[in-house]
Amino acid sequence: MKKFVLVCALLFTLAGCNKPLTKEAALKRMDAQESKVDSYSLDMDLSVKVSALGQKDNSRVEMSSEVDRKNNGYSVDLTKADGEELEVIIKEGKAYLEDRPGVWKKTAKVDAKEFSKQVDYSVPLELLGFVSEDVGFETTDDEYHFMYDGYDKKLYKTLKKYYNISFTGFDTDEDLSIQMNMIVDKKSFNVKEMKINVFAENKKGKVVVSIDSEFDNFNAIEKIELPEED
Template sequence: MKKIVLVFALLITLAGCNKTLTKETALKRMEAQENKIDSYELDMDLSVKVSALGQNNNSSVELSTEVDRKNNRYRSDVINADGEELEVIIKDGKAYLEDRPGVWKKTAKVDAKEFSRQADYSVPLEVLGLVTEDLNFETTDDGYYFTYEGYDKKLYKTLKKYYNISFTGFDTTEDLTIKMDINVDKKSLRVQETMIKVIGKNEKGKVSINIDSQYDQFNSIEKIELPEED
């Protein structure tokens, strides 16, 4: 009988550990987990679709980035809007671009600053925190799902700061809609995927900016070595 009681007690304990969290508790624990993330891999796609004044234009940028937060280093493979492939390495606020195979050039400091902050894991946590009360929250066996649709001035300014987005010819308070879907692993409470869309629409036309990011390989990135500066 004692053994049966002990097993029953253990099952209750384990069930308690897997208890589904509320939205507020999940957000707090996600923030607490951030301090345990030293490195990760980030795949990001940024695309712009314009249908305005009789013109239709599409452009996109793809980034595959290894982030070493502990040592403030980044290595990124970039495919820009022209289809050109670039490799960039960043350390301590300095960005190095591979000018040609084996030859690296130091670029403008502002490039490193802007790239580093938009690639940081804190970004999805920050944007979630800005619209906590308006977030829809769902759970499954494997994950937590946060969704948002609407317009928030602070949220727009934050997205503009990180991703340098702009909507010329649109009233940002009247013509814009922001949609966000952020997926979180239930066990680790780490963000796995973010899908952000900012849509501007008025009588002149429509502009849609998509920022899709995937996070993986947590705390498994090897030390990023710097190139020899040319």
């Protein structure tokens, strides 16, 4: 009888250990995990669709990055909306642009700052923090899903700061809405994907800005070195 009671108690204990985390607990674990992220890769697409004032236009920028947070190093491959391809290496606030294959030129510090803030792993956590109370939360076998749909002024201002988005001809308090979805690995508490859509719509038309980010290769990036300037 005692053995049976002991087995039942053990089963209940194990069941309690497997109890899914709450949204608040998952957010705390994600914040704690950030300090353990020394490096990662990031693929990010930023697209703009415009249908306003009788005009239609679509543009897209693609960026693939390797980030060495521990040594403050960044390697960025960028494809601009006009198809131009750029490769930038940043370390310790210095930025170098590949002028032509194998030839590097030092570029403005503002470029280093701009790229660094866009690809930093702290950005998804900062954005999520602004709207954490209003975020929907679901859990699957392998992932946590955070979902937001609404408008938050601080969230928009931060998106504008990091991604240089703006909406001429729209009232940002009345005409804008934001959708944000974030997927987090359940085992490591690392952010895997972040998808953001900012919608602006009024009588003049509609603009949609989309920011899709995928994170991978955590703590597996080799040390990034500055190239030799030509």
